Amino acid sequence: MIRQVDQLQEKIETDSTLSGQMKIKNLRSLETMLRGYNNHYRRKDFPASMAPSLFDAFVQAMELDRQNYSIEPVIAENSYGVGTVLVDCFLLPSENPGVKASRVLLIRKYCELHPDEIFSILSANPGLPFADSLIITGGKKNIRKLYDYASGNSVLASRIRGSSDSLVRMVARIASSRSGQLYLPFLDNLINHRITIADINRVKDNNLLYYKLLVRTRMDYAARMLPPLQDTALEMEALTGMLQNKGKDVFVREINALHDKPASVRFKILDPLTPAELYYLIVLSEDEIYTSSYLGVYDRIFQRMPVPRGDSLLIEMHGDYFRKFIKMAAAYNKLDYFLGTMDKDNAATVMKAFIIGLERANEEDAVDVADSYSSIFDKNPSLAAFVLNEVKWNYKRNLLNSDKRGTVIYHLMESLFESADTNQAIDLSARLGIPPVYSLNYDSLKDDSGRVIQQVFFYGDEDKDGQHSYQDFLKLFLKKPEWKITMNPTKEWILIQSVIGKPVWIFANRPLYGEDDPDDKAQHHLDDYLYDNKLQPSIYIHRGHSYHVRYSLKQIQPSARIVILGSCGGYNNLSEVLSISPDAHIISSKQVGTQSVNEPILQAINKDLLDGSNIEWMPIWKTLTEKFRKDPVASERFDDYIPPYKNLGVIFIKAYRNAMGEED
Numbered sequence: 161m162i163r164q165v166d167q168l169q170e171k172i173e174t175d176s177t178l179s180g181q182m183k184i185k186n187l188r189s190l191e192t193m194l195r196g197y198n199n200h201y202r203r204k205d206f207p208a209s210m211a212p213s214l215f216d217a218f219v220q221a222m223e224l225d226r227q228n229y230s231i232e233p234v235i236a237e238n239s240y241g242v243g244t245v246l247v248d249c250f251l252l253p254s255e256n257p258g259v260k261a262s263r264v265l266l267i268r269k270y271c272e273l274h275p276d277e278i279f280s281i282l283s284a285n286p287g288l289p290f291a292d293s294l295i296i297t298g299g300k301k302n303i304r305k306l307y308d309y310a311s312g313n314s315v316l317a318s319r320i321r322g323s324s325d326s327l328v329r330m331v332a333r334i335a336s337s338r339s340g341q342l343y344l345p346f347l348d349n350l351i352n353h354r355i356t357i358a359d360i361n362r363v364k365d366n367n368l369l370y371y372k373l374l375v376r377t378r379m380d381y382a383a384r385m386l387p388p389l390q391d392t393a394l395e396m397e398a399l400t401g402m403l404q405n406k407g408k409d410v411f412v413r414e415i416n417a418l419h420d421k422p423a424s425v426r427f428k429i430l431d432p433l434t435p436a437e438l439y440y441l442i443v444l445s446e447d448e449i450y451t452s453s454y455l456g457v458y459d460r461i462f463q464r465m466p467v468p469r470g471d472s473l474l475i476e477m478h479g480d481y482f483r484k485f486i487k488m489a490a491a492y493n494k495l496d497y498f499l500g501t502m503d504k505d506n507a508a509t510v511m512k513a514f515i516i517g518l519e520r521a522n523e524e525d526a527v528d529v530a531d532s533y534s535s536i537f538d539k540n541p542s543l544a545a546f547v548l549n550e551v552k553w554n555y556k557r558n559l560l561n562s563d564k565r566g567t568v569i570y571h572l573m574e575s576l577f578e579s580a581d582t583n584q585a586i587d588l589s590a591r592l593g594i595p596p597v598y599s600l601n602y603d604s605l606k607d608d609s610g611r612v613i614q615q616v617f618f619y620g621d622e623d624k625d626g627q628h629s630y631q632d633f634l635k636l637f638l639k640k641p642e643w644k645i646t647m648n649p650t651k652e653w654i655l656i657q658s659v660i661g662k663p664v665w666i667f668a669n670r671p672l673y674g675e676d677d678p679d680d681k682a683q684h685h686l687d688d689y690l691y692d693n694k695l696q697p698s699i700y701i702h703r704g705h706s707y708h709v710r711y712s713l714k715q716i717q718p719s720a721r722i723v724i725l726g727s728c729g730g731y732n733n734l735s736e737v738l739s740i741s742p743d744a745h746i747i748s749s750k751q752v753g754t755q756s757v758n759e760p761i762l763q764a765i766n767k768d769l770l771d772g773s774n775i776e777w778m779p780i781w782k783t784l785t786e787k788f789r790k791d792p793v794a795s796e797r798f799d800d801y802i803p804p805y806k807n808l809g810v811i812f813i814k815a816y817r818n819a820m821g822e823e824d
Contacts, residue, residue, distance in 0.1 A: 161211045165194055168219070178226075186222055189249040193218050196245035205273060206241040214242045218249065225250050230258025232265065240269035264288065275301040279309045279316070286315040296325045303331060303395055307344065310335035327351055327394075339364055345399035346377055354380075367410045368432055374403040375437045382480035404444040412445045415453045416707060427456050435461045436476060443481040446488060447736075448707060454492050462501065471502040471510060479513075483521075486514050487528040490535040495543075511543070515550040519558055519566025523816070526569050527735065531809035533577050534802065548577045568819045576808045576815075588805075592815040595743045597805045600775040602768075605698045605721055611663040612769050615690070615697040617683060617712040619704035620673030629703050630671045632755050636763060637666075642770060648689075652682035661770030667697070671704075680711070687715055698722065699765075703758065713737065720744045722775070724761065738813055745777070745804035749797075756794045757801055760784055777803045 172178065172186045197214060200206035217238045221231040231250055235243040235258070243266050250256035267285065271278045271294055278298030282291055299306035299320075310320040310332040321332040330351055334343040342364045349355040355377075363369035378400070381393040393399070411429055418426040430438065438461045442454060449457070462468040474482050489495040499507040518526045537544035551573045558566030572592060579586040589596045605612045616633070619626040637643040642660040647653075656666040669686050672678035690697065696719040702712040709725060713736050716723065720741040725748040737746055747761060764780045781803050788795040804810070 161194075161197065161215060164215050165190060168215075182226065185253060186226075188252065189222060189225075190218070192249045193245060196248055200241065200245060205270075206245075210239060210241050213238060214245060217242050217246055221246055221250065221256075224258075225256050228257065230261065231256050232258035232261045235262040235265055240266060240273055243269060268294070271297070276305075279305045282319075283309065283314070283316050286319055291316075291319055292323060295320055295323055296328055299323075299325070299328045299331065303327075303347065304398075306331050307335045307340065311340070333357075341402075342370070344395055345374060345402045347395040347398070348381070348393035349377060351394065367406065371403075371406045371410060372437060374399065374406060375434075375440055378403055378440065378480070379436060379478065382478040386478055400444070403440060407441045408445050408448055411441055412449050412453060413707065415456065416448070416450045416705075419450055419452055423456065427460065430457065430460060433460075435464050435473060438464070439473065439477055439485065440481075442488060443484040446484065447710075450705075451492060454488070455494075458489070458492070458494055469501050470498045471506045474510065482510075483514055483525045483528045486510070487532040490532040490539075493535070493539060495532075495536065496540055499543075508546070511546060512550055515547060516554055518554070518569050519563050523813070524735075526573075526816070527809045527812055530573055530576060530812035533573075533808055534580055534806050537577075537580050538799070544577075544580075548574070551577060565820070568816065572812055572815045572819065576811055580806060580808065588811060588815075592811070593818050594811065594814045597745070597807075597811055598777055600721060600745055602772055602774050605769070605775075607696055607698070609663075611665050612699065613690075613695055613697040614664070614666040614699040614701060615686070615715075616666065616668035616701040616703060617708075617715065618669055618671035618679065619708045619711075620671040620679045621705065622673065626671035626679075626704050627673070629755050630668075632759065633668070633703065633762075636759060636766075648686075650685065652678075653686040653689075658770055662772040664766065664769050665695075667695075683711075683715060700724070701762065703755075713740070716740050722747070722765070724758070725749070735809075735813065738810060742814065745775075746807055746810055747801065747803060748807070749801050756791070757788075757798045760787060761801070777805050 169187065169190060172183055172190070175183070178186070193214065197211065201208040201210075217234050221234045224231050224234065231246070235246060238246070243262065247259055247262050247266065250259060267281060267288065268290055271281060275298055278294050278301070282288065282294060282298070285291075288294070295306075306320065306328065310317055310328075317332075320328060321336070323329055323332070330347065334340045334347070334350075337343065339361075343350070343357065343360055346355055346360060350357070360373070363373050381396055381399065383389075384391045384393060411433075414429050415426055430441075433441070438457050441457050442449065442461075461473065465473065474485075486495065486498070489498045499510065502510070514532075515529060518529065533544065533547060536547060551570055555567065555570035555574055558570055575586070575588065575591050579588055588594065589598075602612075607613055618630045618633075621627070634645070637645055637656050642658055644657050644659050646655045646657070648655070651670070652672070653667060653669040656668070658664040667686055667690065669679060669682040672682055689695075696717060698719055698721040700712070700716045700720050700722070701724045702709055704712075712725075716737065718741050720737070721744060723737050723741070723744050723746045725737075725746065737744055749757075761780075761784065764784060765775060768775055768780075784798065785795075788798045
């Protein structure tokens with residue numbers, strides 16, 4: 161670039177055919193080009209390697225400009241980066257006649273590079289001559305944005321509604337309706353004339369019938385994803401989201417809320433549902449469904465099948481979410497029953513399918529397989545051995561195929577499963593290149609002032625469970641010489657401080673019950689206090705029903721190093737915790753969370769904190785196991801609690817992203 165610029169500068173200065181004014185203009189343009197390159201080449205869309213093309217294009221444009229011809233043909237022939245730098249070179253002292261047309265052309269080039277930004281650009285420039293074609297391109301790239309921009313009375317919305325494209329027109333029609341969100345899940349079938357707006361109108365105001373239509377559509381789409389079609393329907397995400405929301409809102413939350421009612425009352429709302437419709441309730445409500453709710457739904461699936469066979473169920477569902485279904489069956493101790501409903505050969509085929517092909521699956525499927533192993537190993541060692549052998553076989557297969565992703569996935573699983581398969585701790589941290597999973601250094605839990613700060617979330621409930629849990633929690637500290645308790649002036653939360661040993665501060669909101677969610681206000685006032693006083697908890701503890709977990713998760717900060725989800729099914733919220741704090745150590749229950757287990761865990765952790773000791777999970781778990789042997793009920797509940805070093809799904813996510821070079 162420097163050599164060519166110097167040569168061109170010399171040529172301009174010595175060109176006797178140019179006037180002095182033209183020489184000055186060309187030299188200024190050359191300088192602008194060089195400055196433009198220098199200012200842009202570190203930015204996206206402006207690779208440093210564009211220098212030769214930029215220089216050649218500049219020479220061509222300069223010759224055209226000398227004759228007062230448009231530079232637009234040169235802009236059209238070159239990349240967006242070259243054109244953007246070039247246009248600025250021909251503005252002064254008089255603008256080239258092709259500049260305005262070139263800027264419009266550059267907008268199109270930019271949209272081609274960034275189709276996700278088409279609608280934001282069109283919103284500011286709805287009169288572009290090629291807007292109609294961009295609407296089609298942008299709409300097919302992102303239907304959700306097309307839907308959003310098609311609603312309203314803007315100039316762009318009018319242009320979208322006037323499109324000649326059938327997809328754009330249908331989305332515009334849906335977006336113009338008050339019930340647009342209810343139509344969007346069926347977009348693919350609407351466009352292909354498999355269903356009409358009138359068909360949806362007949363059921364959209366009836367939650368049961370609408371849910372049934374969603375299930376039928378999802379099953380149709382799932383069948384199309386299989387060979388030979390392997391076709392992904394439009395707005396599959398909208399369909400799945402609506403199916404999940406309706407399942408939770410209409411059915412799961414009701415049977416959860418009626419957990420203390422007789423089964424005939426609690427599960428009555430499920431009476432009209434088929435096995436397939438119940439199946440989707442399970443696999444799409446993992447983060448909210450209670451243990452007892454899951455068991456009630458699961459049993460009804462097989463009670464309503466003419467021939468209760470698990471393999472027939474998976475075939476009917478076209479294998480949709482089958483890994484999720486198996487993972488949850490393992491977590492809730494139903495996998496042996498599920499496999500027992502079919503002959504041994506088919507059961508083996510199902511479990512082989514559960515393991516194979518993860519190199520082509522999404523990350524969630526791989527995490528489901530990893531998550532399931534602890535449950536399988538604890539309940540059925542022979543099945544665990546079968547799964548481990550399948551993992552090893554798949555590792556060799558991917559190694560022979562030079563498939564990096566598959567090799568990484570199965571190598572990680574082999575290491576994780578072997579670590580669960582022995583009483584001797586395998587150094588997973590060293591083997592997998594991840595932070596320690598068996599222990600936490602005490603210093604990593606302290607803040608800048610040397611305090612270990614904890615935040616505990618309590619919830620007031622009509623059934624008084626939260627209030628009772630809070631009172632039992634207080635008994636861990638009341639009248640204990642090593643602790644003092646202070647109530648804040650508004651009586652919304654308390655501070656528990658150590659007075660013996662290392663400094664430990666525990667903040668907990670009171671479980672207030674009444675109108676306008678007083679415990680929610682208490683939590684947020686406590687959050688504000690912690691923020692204002694630069695207090696960053698490293699330990700977060702959720703106490704309450706599983707439907708409260710999502711509120712606790714919203715308040716957890718990246719400073720979290722230990723997260724204890726002491727609720728039913730807390731195990732199903734692991735990935736969300738990791739999205740907040742990738743290195744957090746998580747304790748959770750696969751089934752019923754109970755204070756008889758939560759409190760001894762907290763006592764064990766606090767004892768080490770007061771001593772200033774590192775948190776060593778294996779010794780803690782060994783001691784607790786011995787303690788709970790005296791109480792068969794508590795022991796059974798404790799068996800469902802997963803310590804950080806056995807949270808194989810969490811460990812897998814960390815190790816996988818590390819091995820694939822992905823950022824958390």
